[in-house]
Amino acid sequence: MSQRKQAATPGLQAPAISRRHLLLGAGSLAVLGVSGCTQTTFDLPEMNIDAMPTSGIRPQISIDKAVTVPDVMYAAVQEGPYSLPAIPYQKIPAQFRRQIVVDPTGEQPGTIVVRLQERYLYLVQPGGDAIRYGVGIGKAGFLWNGRANIQYKKEWPRWTPPREMIQRKPELVKYENGMEPGPDNPLGARALYIFKDGADTGYRIHGSPEWWSIGQSMSSGCVRLINQDIIDLYNRVPGKATVVVG
Numbered sequence: 001m002s003q004r005k006q007a008a009t010p011g012l013q014a015p016a017i018s019r020r021h022l023l024l025g026a027g028s029l030a031v032l033g034v035s036g037c038t039q040t041t042f043d044l045p046e047m048n049i050d051a052m053p054t055s056g057i058r059p060q061i062s063i064d065k066a067v068t069v070p071d072v073m074y075a076a077v078q079e080g081p082y083s084l085p086a087i088p089y090q091k092i093p094a095q096f097r098r099q100i101v102v103d104p105t106g107e108q109p110g111t112i113v114v115r116l117q118e119r120y121l122y123l124v125q126p127g128g129d130a131i132r133y134g135v136g137i138g139k140a141g142f143l144w145n146g147r148a149n150i151q152y153k154k155e156w157p158r159w160t161p162p163r164e165m166i167q168r169k170p171e172l173v174k175y176e177n178g179m180e181p182g183p184d185n186p187l188g189a190r191a192l193y194i195f196k197d198g199a200d201t202g203y204r205i206h207g208s209p210e211w212w213s214i215g216q217s218m219s220s221g222c223v224r225l226i227n228q229d230i231i232d233l234y235n236r237v238p239g240k241a242t243v244v245v246g
Contacts, residue, residue: 067131087227098131105124105244113130136216137221158181159185161175190227
């Protein structure tokens with residue numbers, strides 16, 4: 001008669017745990033405790049874990065509070081004499097809040113991609129990720145699309161309405177020499193200036209005090225972000241970045 005197999009064999013070491021499997025398993029546990037923002041440190045040698053590279057797992061940016069914690073992302077901002085109020089982000093559709101996503105563009109890291117129909121701006125990251133921001137875009141007849149570059153960028157820019165805009169809205173003539181920077185300025189806290197083949201397109205990626213307009217089509221053609229989002233984008237965008245609008 002055969003003997004029942006023993007449950008364990010003395011002296012046999014436990015198999016090595018793949019670091020990839022550990023991170024994937026830890027990710028599911030983290031979903032349960034994310035609100036506590038806790039971190040656990042594992043001693044890999046003691047747990048008999050191999051050191052296999054995990055380039056396919058990208059946890060670093062996904063736990064960046066500047067991308068994942070709305071209370072941090074949309075808090076009030078004080079910069080010198082300029083104050084920005086906190087954004088009531090609960091009133092903004094979740095898809096238009098700043099977040100990390102899998103890159104859908106196929107562009108090189110550092111590229112800005114604006115999807116007009118989706119009302120999204122993507123900043124492509126290394127490793128297959130992108131930071132996505134909700135945007136407002138131009139009304140029909142005021143849209144621009146193409147491939148260009150960010151020639152330069154400015155903090156707290158002055159706004160000068162184009163001559164054509166003043167003709168449509170004569171009340172703006174008082175700003176023909178420029179509107180002073182500030183939280184009520186239509187360009188908001190930051191502006192990125194789009195040039196194509198060395199020539200100014202007249203279009204900008206900029207902040208807006210009208211956070212409720214994000215996701216809508218109502219501007220004179222520029223791409224608008226929440227002020228807190230344009231500050232974040234400004235700080236991440238490399239010089240002369242490629243921008244693709246379409």
